[in-house]
Amino acid sequence: MTQQRIDPVAWLAAPAAAYFLVVLGLPLALLLAASFRTGDGIGLAHYARILGDPFERGVILATLRYAALVTLACAVFGYVYAYAMARASAAVQALLLVAIVLPMTVSVIVKTFGWTILLRSNGPVNSALLAIGAIDEPLRLLFTETGLVFGTASILLPYMVLPVFAVLRQIPPEQHDAAATLGAAPVEAFIRVVLPLTLPGVIAGVAIVFSMTVSAYVIPSLLTGAGYKTLSKAIANAFLVIYNPGLGAAAGVILLAIAMAIVMAAGAAAARLGRTA
Amino acid sequence: MKMANPFTPLLWAVTLLIVMIQIAPLVVVVLVSFANSPVFEVTFGNWSLRWWERMATARGFWAAMELSARLAALSTAVALVLGTAAALAIHRGRFPGAALLGTILLSPLMLPGIVLGIAVSQMFRAYGVTDAFTALAISHVVVVMPFVVRIMLSSLALFDFTMVEAARTLGCSYGSAILRVAVPNLAPGLVTSAVFGFIASFDNYPMSMFLVDARTKTLPIQMLEFLEESPNPTIAAVSTLLLVLTAMLLLIIHRASGLQRAVIR
Numbered sequence: 001m002t003q004q005r006i007d008p009v010a011w012l013a014a015p016a017a018a019y020f021l022v023v024l025g026l027p028l029a030l031l032l033a034a035s036f037r038t039g040d041g042i043g044l045a046h047y048a049r050i051l052g053d054p055f056e057r058g059v060i061l062a063t064l065r066y067a068a069l070v071t072l073a074c075a076v077f078g079y080v081y082a083y084a085m086a087r088a089s090a091a092v093q094a095l096l097l098v099a100i101v102l103p104m105t106v107s108v109i110v111k112t113f114g115w116t117i118l119l120r121s122n123g124p125v126n127s128a129l130l131a132i133g134a135i136d137e138p139l140r141l142l143f144t145e146t147g148l149v150f151g152t153a154s155i156l157l158p159y160m161v162l163p164v165f166a167v168l169r170q171i172p173p174e175q176h177d178a179a180a181t182l183g184a185a186p187v188e189a190f191i192r193v194v195l196p197l198t199l200p201g202v203i204a205g206v207a208i209v210f211s212m213t214v215s216a217y218v219i220p221s222l223l224t225g226a227g228y229k230t231l232s233k234a235i236a237n238a239f240l241v242i243y244n245p246g247l248g249a250a251a252g253v254i255l256l257a258i259a260m261a262i263v264m265a266a267g268a269a270a271a272r273l274g275r276t277a
Numbered sequence: 278m279k280m281a282n283p284f285t286p287l288l289w290a291v292t293l294l295i296v297m298i299q300i301a302p303l304v305v306v307v308l309v310s311f312a313n314s315p316v317f318e319v320t321f322g323n324w325s326l327r328w329w330e331r332m333a334t335a336r337g338f339w340a341a342m343e344l345s346a347r348l349a350a351l352s353t354a355v356a357l358v359l360g361t362a363a364a365l366a367i368h369r370g371r372f373p374g375a376a377l378l379g380t381i382l383l384s385p386l387m388l389p390g391i392v393l394g395i396a397v398s399q400m401f402r403a404y405g406v407t408d409a410f411t412a413l414a415i416s417h418v419v420v421v422m423p424f425v426v427r428i429m430l431s432s433l434a435l436f437d438f439t440m441v442e443a444a445r446t447l448g449c450s451y452g453s454a455i456l457r458v459a460v461p462n463l464a465p466g467l468v469t470s471a472v473f474g475f476i477a478s479f480d481n482y483p484m485s486m487f488l489v490d491a492r493t494k495t496l497p498i499q500m501l502e503f504l505e506e507s508p509n510p511t512i513a514a515v516s517t518l519l520l521v522l523t524a525m526l527l528l529i530i531h532r533a534s535g536l537q538r539a540v541i542r
Contacts, residue, residue, distance in 0.1 A: 006371070006372050007369060007371035007372060009365060009366050009369045009371070010366050010369070010371060010372035010375075011366070012362040012363065012365050012366040013362065013363040013366035013367060013372070013375075013378055015359050015362060015363075016359040016360060016362065016363035016378075016382060016422065016426075017363070017378055017381075019359055019418065019419075019422075020381055020382060020419065020422070023397065023415055023416065023418070023419050024381075024384075024385070024393070024419055026400060027393070027396035027397045027399065027400040028392075028393075028396050030396065030399060030400050030403065031392070031395065031396040031399060034399060077291070077295055080288060080291050080292065080295070081291075081292055081295050083288065084288050084289060084291075084292035087288075094536075094537075096292070096296070097536060097537060097540075098536070099296045099299050099300060100299055101527065101536060101540055102303070102523070102524060102527060103299045103300065103302070103303060104540075105476060105523050105526070105527055106303060106519065106520055106523045107479075107480040107497065107500075107516075107519050107523070108480060108482070109480075109482065109497050109500050109501060109504075109516075110302075110303070110306060110516040110519055110520060111302050111303070112302075113302075113306060113500075113504060113512060113513075113516055114301070114302025114303060114305050114306045114516075115302050116317070117302075117305050117306070117309060117317045117318075118301055118302060118305055120317070122318075124301070124305060124319070154298050154299065154302075157295070157299065158299075162540055162541055163542075165541065166541045166542055186282045186283070186284060187284070207387070208387070211387050211388075211389070214389070215388075215389030215390060215391060215392075215483070217390070217391050217482065217483050217486075218482050218483075218497075218501065221501070222501075222504065232389065232391045232483070235391055235392070235395060236391065236486065239395055239398075239487060240486075240487070245395075245399065248395060249395065249399070252389075252391070252392040252395050252396070253392075255389050255391070255392055256388065256389060256392045259387065259388060259389050259392075260387075260388075263387050
């Protein structure tokens, strides 16, 4: 017998594989094909129109900027939160976990709707800022990039906290304390000991939050008006309003490429980290 | 000797602030649903159940909720069967491309939902699938599958298959060994993946947006339409109801496998 026999259990994967081939692979292939189909044959006209037009380019850049700001905010505050969780007693840790898992699991429409109320000019956020004297008059937050970034970062924060916490909890606190005992200042101990060990978690969180933000549709739809365009709003507009499937498909392929690029970059970064560690 | 870390108070202050920010949108939705005001505001001391009464008679919401529940139940059932079988095969890993298949089955978590939505809707159009519910159900299986595969893979990693052999040595038939040893041990994973999968389908917006029609609207579609067209606090009552249901589902997950194990790999 020269041919290696495939384990019969492997056939259990066949239905799922076939399903994904037909309901994920095939539609994406058709989408890619549609993005090249122009009025008179095959070409790059849709891509040229998107990438050549300063307005459309601006939409892509605004989307990337939005995702970068949200990811940065999530990385900083998500790390702090995960760090506090890892150092907390078991009871506090459970509470801190519930405080992010319940909001994470609740429908994104409910959370975003809550943010539209919070961010109103006479809403709770402005009231609180006025009360503590941080501002003299209400800020305009709803329908602004500031409000959008703030709301999105808050909604996506749990997706950063969980992977960072998953790594942090495996580092024994003694390791942190050992560095301190050996004379390292708290900040130095953190930067030289804890941070490098938790980078894989941060990379995973960055990939998730960035790809969720570039793809976000519900959050920017509710927190910004028609004036603020993101790539996903443009895609929905192309299909549901102006009905230009070719253009929409090309925009979709660009969004897909961005999301896949960040995931693959994160994968490569994690692999590199694994080699040097 | 342990030094007092000067950053510790700051750490806890920021953490407390984040907890408040995480909970704030949910609290405000609940308060608005009980406020006696036609606009979205919190009116302390002036409570009312009028928006809850309005919701009870708003027919669009109940039809949408029923449709979303049916859709989520059906797509979760299909994904549970396909996903668990695939997880078993990938766990054993004795075929070429097992790791790649795992990545592909998890990929809908990372791919833009809106792109998947336009892709499947164009395909259904091309192949003449016109029934909205059929199109939604077929597509939602793809949304649910990653939750099943991910959770079942980690459940399988913790399950010791020699226990099945041990049961057989002790006189169980193969079928009864699976039923009495493997199924109870994998049940928490099955429950957890079913609940997370159900929620993923029930809440899906970006894929459904291209597949619904005037008569077939899922709850998220109905909710966003309502928010954009006739915003009044009825939507806060619906949201509060969803919040309570979600908390109950999380409780089920907690009972089945522990919250921390369920959400952290």
